[in-house]
Amino acid sequence: MRAPGLSRCPRIGADDSGGTVFRILIANSKGGSGKTTLTTTLAGYYARAGRLATLLDCDPQGSSLAWSQLRGAQHATVRTLASSDPANGLGTGWVLRLPSDTQVLLIDTPAGLRAHEFVPFARHADVLLVPVVPSPLDLHATLGFLDGVRRLPEVRQGLLRVGLIANRLRERTVAARDLDATLQRLTQTCLIRVRDSQLYLRLAAVGMSLFDDNSSTTRGHREDWQPLLDWLSLRESERRREAKVAFLPAAAKKIGN
Ligand SMILES: Nc1ncnc2c1ncn2[C@@H]1O[C@H](COP(=O)(O)OP(=O)(O)OP(=O)(O)O)[C@@H](O)[C@H]1O
C-alpha cells in the first residue's frame, strides 16, 4: 500500500520536532465504530491532564470539530483543526497550521478510507487506535482493515503500535462475547472494553468528555479507559526515548563542527 505523492508529505514528530509531539491516529474503515467518541474522550483526558492537545478532524462530516465548538470555556482547552479533504492525507497545509507547542496530536479520520488514503495517515502516527463494535458485519470489515494495517512497514518495524478498543459492549450478550473472543485471538498490544452507555451521547452533545466532570457515574466509566491510558503513557515514554537516540548523532555532529 503506497500512496501517490507520499514523498511530499512532511513527517512530524521525531524528525522535525525532536519527538515532542505524540501522535495518536484513530481509524477504522467501518463507520460508526466510535472513532470520534474515542478521539474526543482522549482529547478531554489529555487537556484535563494539562497537556497541550490538538485535535485534527480529517472527516468531512466534522463531528470532532462540532464537539469542540460545543465545548464550554470552563473546560480544559482542546485546539481543533479541520482538514476536510482526506484525499490530501496529512499534507503540508495542516502541518503548517499545527500549533508549535502541541504535545499530543489526536487525529480523527473518516470511515471508508481506502488503503492508499490510509497510508499517509499511518506514516504520521506513533499509535493507531481502532474501535470496533460488537456486530458480526462490523467485525468482519474491521478484520479486513486490520489485515491491511498489519502489512504496513511502519507496523512491521514497530514504528506504529496498534491498540484495539471493543466499544459499546453490553455485558453478558452473545455479540459482546463473540467480539471479545475474536479480538483476544489477535496479537495486538492493547485491548480495552468500553461499555455501551448513553453517557457518551450526553457528553458529546455539550462538548464534554468523561474527564471533564467528576461525578460518580463518570468515574465509574473512566475505569474502562485506564488500561488504554496506561498503555498510551508507556508508549509515549518509549517514543521519547527512541526520538532522543535518533537525535543524538545529529546533535553530536553539530557539537563536533
Ligand atoms: N460506548 C458507547 N456507548 C454508547 N454510544 C456510543 C458509544 N461510543 C459511541 N457511541 C455513539 O455511537 C455513535 C457513533 O459513534 P462515533 O460518532 O464516535 O463513531 P464514528 O466511528 O466516529 O462514526 P463515523 O464513521 O460516522 O465518523 C454516536 O452516536 C456515539 O455517541
Ligand SMILES: [Mg+2]
Ligand atoms: Mg466520526
